[in-house]
Amino acid sequence: MASFFDMKARRAQAAQQSANAVPSSSKKAKDPNRPVPWVEKYRPKALSEVTAQDHTIDVLKRTLQSSNLPHMLFYGPPGTGKTSTVLALAKELYGPELMKTRVLELNASDERGISIVREKVKNFARINVSQPTPEQRKLYPCPPYKIIILDEADSMTQDAQSALRRTMETYSRITRFCLICNFVTRIIDPLASRCSKFRFKPLEEGSAMERLRDIAETEGVKYDQGVLEKLIAVSDGDLRKAITYLQSATRLHAKVEVTEKKVVDEDEEMVDVEEVKKGVIPATPITVRSIEEIAGVIPEDTMDEIFAACQPRPGHASIYPGLAKVVKELVADGWSAGQILSQLYQKILVDDTILSKHKNDIVLIFSEVDKRLADGSDEQLQILDLCLRIGLILAKP
Amino acid sequence: MLFLDKHRPRSLEQLSYHEGLSTRLKALANSGDFPHLLVYGPSGAGKKTRIVATLKELYGPGVEKIKIDARVFQTTTSRKLEFTIVSSLYHLEITPSDVGNYDRVVIQSLLKEVAQTQQVDTAAKQRFKVVIINEADNLSRDAQAALRRTMEKYSPNLRLILIANSTANIIGPIRSRTLLVRVAAPTETEIVGVLKDVAGLEGLKVSEKLFSRIAEESGRNLRKALLMMESVYAANEVVKDDTVLLPPDYEMLIQEIGRDMLASRTPQTILAVRSKLYDLLTHCIPATVILKTLAFKLISEVDDVLKPEVIKWAAFYEHRLHQGSKLIFHLEAFVAKFLRIYEGYLMGMDF
Numbered sequence: 001m002a003s004f005f006d007m008k009a010r011r012a013q014a015a016q017q018s019a020n021a022v023p024s025s026s027k028k029a030k031d032p033n034r035p036v037p038w039v040e041k042y043r044p045k046a047l048s049e050v051t052a053q054d055h056t057i058d059v060l061k062r063t064l065q066s067s068n069l070p071h072m073l074f075y076g077p078p079g080t081g082k083t084s085t086v087l088a089l090a091k092e093l094y095g096p097e098l099m100k101t102r103v104l105e106l107n108a109s110d111e112r113g114i115s116i117v118r119e120k121v122k123n124f125a126r127i128n129v130s131q132p133t134p135e136q137r138k139l140y141p142c143p144p145y146k147i148i149i150l151d152e153a154d155s156m157t158q159d160a161q162s163a164l165r166r167t168m169e170t171y172s173r174i175t176r177f178c179l180i181c182n183f184v185t186r187i188i189d190p191l192a193s194r195c196s197k198f199r200f201k202p203l204e205e206g207s208a209m210e211r212l213r214d215i216a217e218t219e220g221v222k223y224d225q226g227v228l229e230k231l232i233a234v235s236d237g238d239l240r241k242a243i244t245y246l247q248s249a250t251r252l253h254a255k256v257e258v259t260e261k262k263v264v265d266e267d268e269e270m271v272d273v274e275e276v277k278k279g280v281i282p283a284t285p286i287t288v289r290s291i292e293e294i295a296g297v298i299p300e301d302t303m304d305e306i307f308a309a310c311q312p313r314p315g316h317a318s319i320y321p322g323l324a325k326v327v328k329e330l331v332a333d334g335w336s337a338g339q340i341l342s343q344l345y346q347k348i349l350v351d352d353t354i355l356s357k358h359k360n361d362i363v364l365i366f367s368e369v370d371k372r373l374a375d376g377s378d379e380q381l382q383i384l385d386l387c388l389r390i391g392l393i394l395a396k397p
Numbered sequence: 398m399l400f401l402d403k404h405r406p407r408s409l410e411q412l413s414y415h416e417g418l419s420t421r422l423k424a425l426a427n428s429g430d431f432p433h434l435l436v437y438g439p440s441g442a443g444k445k446t447r448i449v450a451t452l453k454e455l456y457g458p459g460v461e462k463i464k465i466d467a468r469v470f471q472t473t474t475s476r477k478l479e480f481t482i483v484s485s486l487y488h489l490e491i492t493p494s495d496v497g498n499y500d501r502v503v504i505q506s507l508l509k510e511v512a513q514t515q516q517v518d519t520a521a522k523q524r525f526k527v528v529i530i531n532e533a534d535n536l537s538r539d540a541q542a543a544l545r546r547t548m549e550k551y552s553p554n555l556r557l558i559l560i561a562n563s564t565a566n567i568i569g570p571i572r573s574r575t576l577l578v579r580v581a582a583p584t585e586t587e588i589v590g591v592l593k594d595v596a597g598l599e600g601l602k603v604s605e606k607l608f609s610r611i612a613e614e615s616g617r618n619l620r621k622a623l624l625m626m627e628s629v630y631a632a633n634e635v636v637k638d639d640t641v642l643l644p645p646d647y648e649m650l651i652q653e654i655g656r657d658m659l660a661s662r663t664p665q666t667i668l669a670v671r672s673k674l675y676d677l678l679t680h681c682i683p684a685t686v687i688l689k690t691l692a693f694k695l696i697s698e699v700d701d702v703l704k705p706e707v708i709k710w711a712a713f714y715e716h717r718l719h720q721g722s723k724l725i726f727h728l729e730a731f732v733a734k735f736l737r738i739y740e741g742y743l744m745g746m747d748f
Binding site: 025036037039040046076079107113115151152153155216235238240247248251252282293295296317318322328331332333334335336337338339372373374375376377379380381382384385388389391392 | 442539542552563564566569570575576617647696701702708725
């Protein structure tokens with residue numbers, strides 16, 4: 001028991017243990033060649049590995065030592081490490097063995113209506129915790145409670161959430177809840193007030209960059225200059241997005257074995273055919289353009305074209321014919337309207353030649369069109385409408 | 398058999414345009430590390446054809462043996478849902494938006510079931526099964542949320558391919574978990590090329606000018622172009638450069654409506670137009686298509702000054718169509734609005 005609160009001693013012991021247990025751990029990793037999404041592969045294994053959420057991690061580490069955990073509510077934009085943090089926390093608390101019985105993870109892919117909360121969650125919450133074996137106690141704190149993780153809690157219905165209220169209090173002796181969500185406003189107040197809240201902020205560029213560079217190095221990825229910067233820019237603080245893009249780009253630039261079309265002329269010698277097969281395109285470094293393509297970002301010159309088409313023509317000629325053609329091509333090329341909207345917005349926002357009062361009016365249109373697109377309106381009509389109305393405003397004195 | 402199905406490319410090598418994309422798909426399929434895909438692009442661009450070809454690259458010809466199952470799912474309120482699944486040994490194809498608001502139930506139960514079973518066939522080329530989800534942009538938010546963790550957790554056994562017309566309605570978390578593949582519509586020259594190939598295979602007389610007119614009319618939609626070509630050859634015994642391309646019936650009717658509206662702007666016109674609109678709606682022409690076609694037909698006839706105004710109201714009422722429940726109201730409102738604007742313009746009033 002003396003060593004229970006002594007994290008250092010326990011860590012050292014754990015390290016030693018794992019060092020001794022090399023053969024067994026390598027045996028456990030089943031089929032190392034099996035492809036795994038990098039997002040899973042590089043998910044932080046310990047709290048200290050979680051990047052750029054210093055404040056939250058600090059607080060959690062401290063609660064870990066005091067062996068008393070409050071109910072928790074994690075919120076923040078996607079890809080900031082919410083799920084990773086709680087999984088890492090659970091691992092540090094219980095270790096891999098005990099984690100299976102002590103942690104219940106429910107997410108939006110599970111049925112989570114009111115009946116499930118009443119039965120499954122309540123039943124799990126009610127179970128008393130088993131006594132951990134002495135060996136487990138030596139390595140991990142194994143506090144006397146279980147954890148229920150409700151991932152993506154903002155997609156739970158109000159009823160289901162209110163069914164949780166009393167459950168959380170009644171079984172607080174043996175169960176802790178951890179709610180994870182993107183929008184804290186979707187969690188009903190009574191639940192929110194029972195939890196201590198942790199806000200996860202979007203990752204700043206520095207730490208995200210470091211992580212990406214680490215991964216690229218470990219995986220032996222070659223890339224052009226500016227690729228990492230572009231990744232950060234297109235992913236707006238969402239590290240998962242950046243990592244997925246990086247992996248996709250790597251796959252696309254990996255070496256390709258070109259199997260030429262086998263023009264099997266049975267009468268000819270077979271030797272010829274085999275020689276044709278051996279063409280290999282070597283792996284190329286990732287380019288900025290391919291990152292843009294993966295992220296669905298519209299090339300800058302196409303955006304310039306739209307913007308130019310919105311500008312008033314000399315001699316009060318109508319902008320309609322030119323604009324209609326550009327928009328039609330744009331939609332036929334499959335660019336998503338949402339992407340057009342956000343990139344055009346960025347462009348107009350930073351353009352100093354447009355008067356501020358015009359910008360005011362234009363932003364109003366953006367808001368309206370965005371709402372319409374979200375309701376599932378036709379993209380071509382909406383984008384055309386948007387551009388025409390911008391054109392009218394720009395033509396004003 | 399239609400030309401469309403008869404000459405559909407079956408493997409990645411046979412695809413004729415977007416060669417860069419085809420090589421990339423091939424590289425992905427052969428890398429052994431196939432990601433989740435979100436394939437998007439306008440209709441008739443060849444999304445589905447490419448995916449089927451990719452599957453063949455992944456698993457070999459076995460994927461072409463498909464069967465159709467009807468499964469019954471039960472919702473929490475014990476309502477029974479009938480749902481059709483197209484499947485082969487290696488893949489499944491579903492259209493969850495068929496069951497409307499209950500798509501979440503299907504996604505949750507079906508995908509988990511697939512994801513939790515391992516590939517038994519040791520001779521199979523890949524360890525995972527592929528699930529193709531059609532019309533992914535019509536999935537409800539709940540259903541998309543249900544996909545999130547499933548995609549990560551069961552990645553050893555399951556790969557998803559989502560097909561959508563646009564990414565606007567796909568939630569961010571899904572987009573960040575998939576590889577986005579944009580399939581642009583073929584250009585008009587590319588369409589002409591395909592038409593020539595097909596005509597050559599069918600032993601039909603090739604007429605370049607006619608084909609380029611078809612390509613232009615089709616609005617860069619290859620499916621439409623092929624169907625148009627087939628109908629031209631079926632309708633005319635001798636096909637020449639200046640053979641008339643008959644637009645589909647619904648387009649002719651819409652054109653007629655447009656002509657009526659421009660000719661007289663009285664309450665009687667609205668009455669006449671109403672019956673035609675009903676006619677279109679009862680023939681299952683989507684209201685969005687009616688409104689869009691009508692608007693563009695009108696625009697080609699009116700003065701430049703009016704054009705932005707017409708688009709503005711078309712966009713406005715098209716949005717209303719999605720929000721409201723009774724289609725005819727909004728179509729008629731657009732008609733009335735246009736008559737008002739046009740009359741005002743002719744009278745020299747400020748509209």
